[in-house]
Amino acid sequence: MNTDHLDTETLSAYADDELKAVALTRAERHLSTCDHCSALLVRLRGVVTAAGALPREMEPPPEVWGAIRSRLADARSAPDRPARWWHNGWLAAAAAVILVAGTALLVPRGAGKAKGAKLGVPHTTPVVLASVEKNYAPTITELRETLNSQRAVLSPNTVKTLDHSLAVIDSAIAEASAALAADPASAALADMLAAYYERKVEFLKRATNLSSSM
């Protein structure tokens, strides 16, 4: 009696033809001798087939159209999308240049050492640096996730512009972080890093507003 059954994940991947050669061979060998797993595979394929055969259309409640119609006038009379300027590539590029120039001017010369050693956060993160990062990380993560999920509705050029601008801001943050790591007592550097994070949060908010308004 074969008690070393295939787990559902393997069976599911097998049903989708996604197992790699070795795993596939092992699964097929097992399935050829195990009635339990073969039956499970049949059931699993049945679920997949049934899901694919579900009706694609369902009539919405009749009141839905009325509710939509009542919102149409307001929808177009509302102020235009606040982040529309990101469509203008030259303006986004100008913003990027300002950020880069600002970073170059504001990061003190001493920061170069830390940057040269390794751009970003060192192994031993100073308390101030960790505190600044911790303050903004959850918001940035959340906005990033929202933006990532909405990329599909943005044009390739807009996505490219957003990514470029984010890279510029991240570069500025990395440089300021490195400078602060080299000089953890500097209140000015801590303020500057916080300002860059603020800028990133503001940028991500604008970007998500842009995509959610599409």
Added chain:
Amino acid sequence: MSARLALVPDEPSDERSLARRAVAGDEAAFEQLYHAHSGRVFALCLRMSGARQAAAELTQDVFVHIWKRLGTWRGESALSTWIHRLAVNVVLSNVRTEQRRQKHEGSDDGGRIADNNDDHPRAAEASVQPKSVEDAIDLENAIAALPPGARTVFVLHDVEGYQHNEIATLTGTAEGTCRAQLHRARQLLMEALDR
């Protein structure tokens, strides 16, 4: 605008015309587009939200977005595809908001099929053969009771036919995570349908 719409090769001409008129502010034309596409949008919203009231509200949101954004439809894909993709994004955005709210309030996705079967889809709506109707209803109810993450991936992959890389892009998660959610959803559905 009209030039862009005219570039669409496989869009029914009447639908292109309706889209043009809707962009110009013609609500009657937009209503026709609504009736042509609302069934697919509502089905998607219903399966991904798992609740009829939420699906009705999401359908409203989707069509308000369409009304606002129809002028940006470039005609690179069929209007139905553009609408469907927009609907997926609206629903996913809502799912994330809801998950954040639940997380904030301390509720738990927990890996189990939740027992929130109070607002379920659609017995009368499935237009399949009699023997299949019960099975389809059981499956719809089981899908609606899946944890949100697993439900999202299952609906997009097994019902709507999206690939893992597309789902990963739409949801902002790794492909491996999508696969794990799909396998989990299938296992939970098999367990639910066995009861």
